[in-house]
Amino acid sequence: MGQGLRPDRLALPQPYLLFLGDTVEAGFAKTAFGLRDWAPELCVGEFSLPGAKVSAGLPQLRPADAADRGARSLVIGVANSGGFIAETWVPALVEALEAGLDIVSGMHAKLNCIPELRYGAERLGRRLIDIRKPPENIPIATGLKRPGKRLLTVGTDCALGKKYTALSIARAFAARAVDADFRATGQTGIMISGGGIPMDAVVSDFAAGAAEMLSPDAAPNHWDVIEGQGSILHPAYAGVSLALLHGSQPDVFVVCHDPGRQRLLGDEEFVVPSVEEIVELTIALGRRTNPAIRCGGVSLNTSALDDVAAAELCAAETKRLGLPAADPIRGGPAFDALIDECLRS
């Protein structure tokens, strides 16, 4: 994506060695896969423990070898359901510190709560970087319009492509020589881009202020492409989504949707809202801080479909909704049309 680190962003020590622990399920390696897919130039290799059954397909390196190849930190590339750092991982993490690497983690558990890591980092002069810790100086949001253009991905549910869509759009903007930055709001996005704010960890009174901080004043033609979180109609996370919407003040939003999903992921009692409902509510709420807010299109996650079925679905949804519908991962003319619509002035 080519964005440089800016003083308002967290500077992460890159490139990374991806730590996969002793993970046996691919679903728990989302962070490693996200880094491999979106920032391969930042990944010098992977490091896993005996028993691991998951690979990101990168060279297997011990920390010392990775440091020789330029790695500056080990990234914990796996998650588990409690968000904890397993005891079996600790010797490997200490080995990384001894090899001269900092450690970057997006887990709920904090690295310096593990004595071996805290003492090791102190002794060796290394940094323990917890991505899920928001900055301490977040102001209350002002709601005042900031210069620069902004695009936010929103969703009909969690975990259906808001990050991948934002990354794809930022890349497509860059390919058209549009000055753009991807703005991360979750742990994987932060590791990919080297900066951002973990919205889910911000105290609620300050959540809109955090979103304002994330995309500060910019040049009039500069675009911030902001990773969305949750859904305005998600029973648990809608507050996060609304704070992000108000603080981001998007000129354009793109609705991310999985056409095969009928019920909310992990909340089977709830139907997935329609794209139209999300468009209508996002405009009704978003115009409070940006009266010019508009929908730039629909991002469909067609990973379960073959090429023909995916193309047919995008064409049918484009016609039905009167908005460009495309799968950014497939690209092609449908996605070009979505980018055209986002950039239309």
Add this chain to the structure above:
Amino acid sequence: MGQGLRPDRLALPQPYLLFLGDTVEAGFAKTAFGLRDWAPELCVGEFSLPGAKVSAGLPQLRPADAADRGARSLVIGVANSGGFIAETWVPALVEALEAGLDIVSGMHAKLNCIPELRYGAERLGRRLIDIRKPPENIPIATGLKRPGKRLLTVGTDCALGKKYTALSIARAFAARAVDADFRATGQTGIMISGGGIPMDAVVSDFAAGAAEMLSPDAAPNHWDVIEGQGSILHPAYAGVSLALLHGSQPDVFVVCHDPGRQRLLGDEEFVVPSVEEIVELTIALGRRTNPAIRCGGVSLNTSALDDVAAAELCAAETKRLGLPAADPIRGGPAFDALIDECLRS
């Protein structure tokens, strides 16, 4: 209000001695005034330092005298713009600990960060209770409908009567022998009712879960009357308001409005939304977790009007909106009609 403390609620040591510090402006004594107005039976007296110019009109007592009269804690009844505990207060707070009182604070600053208080409390076996600290075991919201009935006050802005309206409604329900609890979501409400959760201090991912925790399963005819926060159209706090709406799952909401306010308090760039806008959006969003949500009426803050003008305004708004409009602080037939509408099944 007559609600007893329940195991799901914070048990505060009551009654209180209200500490007014050296405050010279009445606006900074909102917590003391709220306690005096809504829980006079919990206030044995007030305690201020030389130079104070504000009084809640209660007997002036030193901590030892207050303890003799049954006080179990000293409550910091004042706020300042930084939410800090002034150095000049510390000797008085230590005196309270020595007199056998616990200390209750709703300030941002934490009591045990002040060494004299921390050591004093340890030495004397007293408690330092920070109200603005949410519980640690808040779950992610499920969105699942809980038994019992719920009413939430919502607003067109901050600081226009959501707490006083909820307290008035809970009191009116009790007067009609309706089983009801007031549920506090801010510091003053928590001190008044002896329990609650400070919504503004909850990490945003858990905000809706905190609202679910605040009004747990109850008997089918029991009402939780929940203090609202912010406004669904407030540029800084809408996320908090939406999380509270989704987690509260209200059957009925009452819109609180100050008819004399044109611009948001402290955010003059923004016009105050109309009552109709708030009704429409609250239903559109709230029906996600309670499809039967309805508006029970409008609470008008008519403190700037005389009796005749206030009555005329309530009558005119009732007619215009097709919903009962009343000032709960004035009571009377208009407020009776609002209570009727809230309880209508």
